[in-house]
Amino acid sequence: MKCKVCSGPGVIDIRRHNANFCSEHFLRYCRQQVEKVIHEFRMASPGERLLVAVSGGKDSLALWDLLLELGYEADGLYVGLGIGDYSVESARQVKAFTDRFAAPRGGSLIEVDLRETYDIDVPTAAKVGKRVPCSACGLSKRHLFDKAAIDGGYDALVTGHNLDDEAAVLYGNVMRWQTAYLGRQRPHLPAENGFPRKIKPLVRLSEREMAAYCVLRGIDYQIDECPMAVGNKHLQYKAALNMAEEDTPGMKQAFYFGFLREAVDRFAPDAAAREGGQSNGEPGSDGSTNDAEGSLGLCQRCGSPTNNEVCSFCTLVERTSGHDPVPVELVRRPAKRRQR
């Protein structure tokens, strides 16, 4: 296997581009894909301040690194979700990355801990509110990401959704014809109604490429899966798409970029689209839409945009705080067959 660029020994093959790369030229390819998508969708300009939502996973850490590599001014935001050992390990990875890769290039880390600041955590909020953990989690993350971006005066909130994530969310939305969500599934949502601009610069890169990027850059990340994610719909959609991709390399990219080119405008947002974004209770949709709840007024508790008197995050906090913490094991989904 030879590198397409220099004919040196290749370390990775990318079937959808019919290309093999050595380490150096693979890293360059990743930077080029991010630059290209940032220009294509006018996501950000040099000199703007970006806030990257980092989870400790491969995508968000690779994204922060890539933006710093490309010369952007980018800080990280980590939200402690209180999901047992998983969150402890995730926080450790994020801090190690910050010290080694971000701080030397001027990137600093903002940390918000659900338990410390709001006396809640994801398992307890899920149990008390009788909701799916990913729904309580997604709601909290969206709220806190938006708030940190606005309060910190950042020009954009950046999330690490990759091509596989976006194709899987699109697949789910198409399967159920969630037209309001479809109209807002774009890699760049402009700031509006008190919500920050939201951008997803990894949409041209696959999950496998992001993991490879981390390995080749020497970035350690949280490899274990969130215990709440087991068997969720997002993973099922990914498995379905990966089966198609095996037969037809490039299918996922054609599906997602074809949608952006040919279809998203037909579902353009109107009043109906404000009702729910893609907050369908599954991961992959976190912090990615300016949906929330209509943006007609301001929350009486926290001042965030909402069309209720109290926003759904403050409602969640009011219901959950003061409750004894519920351990992860009690809210974990039953393990179904493995989706690989």
Added chain:
Amino acid sequence: MRVLLRQPTRTIDVDGPMSVVKLLHRLDLSREAVLVIQDGTLVPGDAYLQDDAEIEIRPVISGGA
């Protein structure tokens, strides 16, 4: 060879030498869904693994965020 697997983390021993493709096939893993890692770098699919090799097979698909 010694193979480190993830989710959950565990190690298994496999008799080598063997090609990466054959090893993944034997473990019933898709090449698109995992990376093979040795000494901090990636091992391409056409590489041959020696009997004394120590490698990691890391899944790349995640359901969380």
